[in-house]
Amino acid sequence: MSPPTPLTIQHDPWLLLLATCVAWVAFVLGLDLAQRRRGFGGRLALGWTAGGALALGTGIWAAHFVGLLALQLPLIVTFDRWRTFAAWALALGCAGLALSWSVAGPGRAWHRLLRAVVLAAGVTAMVRTGLSGLSLSPAPRWSPAWQAGLGLYAVAGCAIALALFERAPDPRSRTRALGGRLLGATVLAGLLCGFHLLTVLGAGLQDELRTLRLDGLPHEGLAVMVGLAVLLLLTLTLCTSLLDQRMAERQSVLTDSLQATNEELARAMLHDVLTDLPNRLLLEQRLTEGVGRADASGRRLAVLFIDLDGFKPVNDLYGHGAGDQVLRTVARRLKTDLREGDTVARVGGDEFVLLAHDLADADAALALGQRMLRRLQESLRVDERDVRVDAAIGIALYPDHGPAARLLGAADTAMYEAKRGGGGRIVFFAPSMEVDARDQMELLGDLRRALEDPSASGLMLHYQPKVRAIDGTLIGLEALLRWQHPRRGWVSPLQFVNLAERSGLIDRLGDWVIREACAQLATWRALGLVVRVAVNLSVLQLRDVGLPSRVRARLEEHQLPAGQLMFEITESTAMQDVEATLHILDALAALGTELSIDDFGTGYSSLSYLRRLPVRELKIDRSFVRDLDEGDERQRADARAIVEAVVRLAHALGLHVLAEGVETPAQRQVLVQLGCDELQGYLFARPVAGETLTRWAVGEDCPPALRIDPGVAAATGTPPGQGVLATV
Structure with missing residues (x-):
């Protein structure tokens, strides 16, 4: 018997390259599937895992199978079909474990090591089972040292594979994801091919061949067929996965866009567009939450209702753009000054609400x-202009002032109480305010309703005479608004005029007064009676840019000389937002009407601004006139000094001086001595209806202290301290 033929081991380089390509494509697909598997759960995740394991496991098995076929043996060798199938099943199991663990996360160090050992055992079993599927005798065997080395190699390679699978790049970052997958697949394909070669080299196949079966397909054809078929399958699967990824990316973009749109819509529903503050809807949600916090902490929740004073005039005078700037500022x-956890919201045009917790x-x-x-009273810069607004603040507390449903209403009621006091005030809610509200x-x-039909509702004008100081001759009248309510009787002007200012009715009410005064002047003029x-x-009328045009329309309607109409404003009104006031007053002066400063001496006027106003007359406040003959000698002396100073100042500026509130002959005597030009007060006459003035003009029931010269026409432009300005 001849000696056995030694087995010479060589590999077909092209088949090795084919095996490497199959492994590389398989791992590219596997890394892609590892990332995509994370986006699913339940049965869908199980389906992705099964499909991924089938593709990845088949690719790994095919790479190993082609690698075995790359062995160039001098004889024809066949494979054991059951062992070959077992190797494929092991490859599927390893792939499934790798994909499943990629979602579970790295875990602790011993978890990672245990996973790598289990996966290495599976890969080693797959390679050995595949190798043992060759119909060789004796069967492949490995030395203990070689087996230990292969085991360590397998554990290290599997640890690297698991790390790459766990950290697969996010597919939404396309460049980074593609580069990461290509690099990872290259590393893993190299590790797998290296493990295959080391396993074959250490299998002891150099021993003599004792048993050899000569049936089966030629191994080169089988290798090419399996390798190309699996490579095509993997490539198609990878293309399908990439196409699905592209669709997923588009869907993700659309989803993100839709989510951003929904968030924007949700924000728009809960926030004011102009100021980006919470609106009333979000405020009410925060209020409910705040009440719960207050109940839990035992501390107070405050609702501060803030309403701006002077905003509407800025909006009307400088335009809505300027008004928007004010609101944003x-x-x-x-x-x-908002504390953490507090909320400030815009609930109306110029109304804001602050929720303050934990007080x-x-x-x-x-x-x-x-x-x-x-903070609000500080000057504002709007279109290179300095403007000022004030505010009225009403405060309601929880639980002091009721449940959450009543807090906003209570704070609103307190705010209106603050506005009624003149603004620039802070008022706490009181239960009595609800009745008053x-x-x-x-x-x-x-x-x-009264403004819709003033004559039927009791709105009317009364007129109080202004007389020449030296002889009591009537030279003008002041129109005073009166309201005889059908049920309430006489309502104080302070009450309903303030109400008109707060509610925005002051423009309509003021227009009615001007229209009624012009109609009365026209009636008197037709009777031959001419008077100013x-x-x-x-202050709100002075911010109305349409006022001058409406005054012109009324004068033209009744064919009145503009000089018969005078406008009175208080000193404090004149000093509020001087630039805006000047704009309106200059326009009124351009029509030919005249201006009187009322209550002069009670405010803090700047003479530089006073000189710029088109003023014809200063009215000394009644408080100084009263002190001329009341109180002790020091008070009388102080009052006299003030009146004298005002008279000198006015005459120096070319202005007339009128003293109001004159009630006694002694007051009249002092005022005449000090050089006052005109007087007004109960000493001469109380305010009366227009019909009463008409009777007085013809000599019927005229008060004794009042002198009326019939038939004398108005003479304008008389220097201060001289002559009649207007007579009836």
């Missing part, structure tokens, strides 16, 4: 309101 200022008592809420008020709402409704009438203007 106010919003920023309110947020400046100890009412004093803490008051301190917060005072800080906000000071209901009464104010009823009165406001009556006032709206003064009409009072509120």
